[in-house]
Amino acid sequence: MTNLKQALNQPRGSKDSYNWLVISLIKALAVICCVMIAVFFIIRIVPGDPAKMILGEYSTPEALKSMHHTLGLDLPLWEQFMRFLKTLFTQGDTGNSIVMGTSTRELIMQRAPVTLLLIVMACVLAIFVSLLFATVAATHKDKLLDHLIRIFPTITLGMPIFWVGLLLILLFSVRLGWFPVGGVSEGWIGALHSLALPAITVAFSQIPTLVRSLRAQMLEVLESDFVVTLKAAGIPSRVILFKHVLRNSALPTLMLMGVNISYLIGGTLVVEQVFGIKGIGSLLFTSISKRDFPVIQGIALYCALAVVIISLLIEIISWWLDPRTKGKQ
Structure with a gap:
């Protein structure tokens, strides 16, 4: 490449x-x-x-x-x-x-910061976890860790995102008390802490496909001729992995991330409703229940515009x- x-x-x-x-x-x-x-x-x-x-x-x-x-x-x-x-x-x-009689644009802009922060957190988390899992799986091909990581996407792909959110609430909020049950606290620290579980829930839906794609690409690069040549030249495995293998494997996964961005935004809107977050998602569900046509149209258009722009930039x-x-x- x-x-x-x-x-x-x-x-x-x-x-x-x-x-x-x-x-x-x-x-x-x-x-x-x-x-x-x-x-x-x-x-x-x-x-x-x-x-x-x-x-x-x-x-x-x-x-x-x-x-x-x-x-x-x-x-x-x-x-x-x-x-x-x-x-x-x-x-x-x-x-x-x-x-409400208020401009649709104003209503959306009031809720947009929380939703955008949640999307960014979910993207960062999904990329970090996917890189970690895929690297471990590719470097331990056909070993126990590889099999465990390969089983993970198979199981998690069938889990509805709202169900995952409810399980996380029951475990980490109700039982352990580590995170709030819902809502967003004031301040950056409070907001990040409040949105941690929702971000994990959204990222959970993206990680399986990213891990599977990146692992397959890394295995293909690891078995290529130029990697064999680099190993024969005595270059450390860590340098080969991070400087050559990951760089040549990241592009197809980046393209896949662009394709999945619409699912990520859609999942964010659903997760907001599960966690009681007053973002664009809760505004959308309220508008649907009240047949508020202008707000529904505005949210759909802004989300579509965001998906198209992000996909075009990734392309x-x-x-x-x-x-x-x-x-x-």
């Missing part, structure tokens, strides 16, 4: 490179457009009337009709969609919350490290 120095020396201003970048950007924009259309129309298929949610079950038909007019729900669907697009492109928002980094991966993601 081409290393970073070799990749940097290769010409990147070629027509093919620019064409590939333009095509990647067009694909990203197409995904965002599809999400906008899907979110708008699918939400309106779900049974439930936002006006009745606001006014109550015993509201009169006249009151419901007036509320529909106020919310713009009595307009034809295509006209509602055009209003939605106009608000989105002119204000960067999906409108005001039907229930660009992967190509920068090894131009042969261009178009293979």
Whole structure:
């Protein structure tokens, strides 16, 4: 695999490179457009009337009709969609919350820091544990440690993420008292301590696939000719492992991480509900129960935008490290 120095020396201003970048950007924009259309129309298929949610079950038909007019729900669907697009492109928002009357963007930005911190913690934890497990498994091939680590993904892949969260709460919060049952404490130290269990829960869903992928790549590199040559030259095994094997094995796992980023964000939203964290996830579930269309649309679009941007960045980094991966993601 081409290393970073070799990749940097290769010409990147070629027509093919620019064409590939333009095509990647067009694909990203197409995904965002599809999400906008899907979110708008699918939400309106779900049974439930936002006006009745606001006014109550015993509201009169006249009151419901007036509320529909106020919310713009009595307009034809295509006209509602055009209003939605106009608000989105002119204000960067999906409108005001039907229930709270506040800008959707403001509501999401208030909850975003907690969710972003949880995602970052889960990513760091998943990468660290995956590197540790995969390295141990690859360097102890077909031994006891390797078999134990290989069994781990097989068992954990079938565990629902919310069930794992509940087990961790029962063990480390209720029984041992090491972590709070739910919520987020004030201050950085308190926040990190409160989000430790949720981060472990989210990372738990990502670790099995990352370990399996990285272990397979490391074994392939360890058995390659250039590693045999380095060992014959008397280079220490530790230097070979960290300087050559991990570097050449990390790229496919990085690409896999980019593919799994959507699952990680989705898992974070579910885990927030399990641990009672007031982040974007709890806002999403509350909005769904109350049929708050603008908030649901805003969260879906912001999450989709984050997934597309992160995936595009990982794709660009992967190509920068090894131009042969261009178009293979």
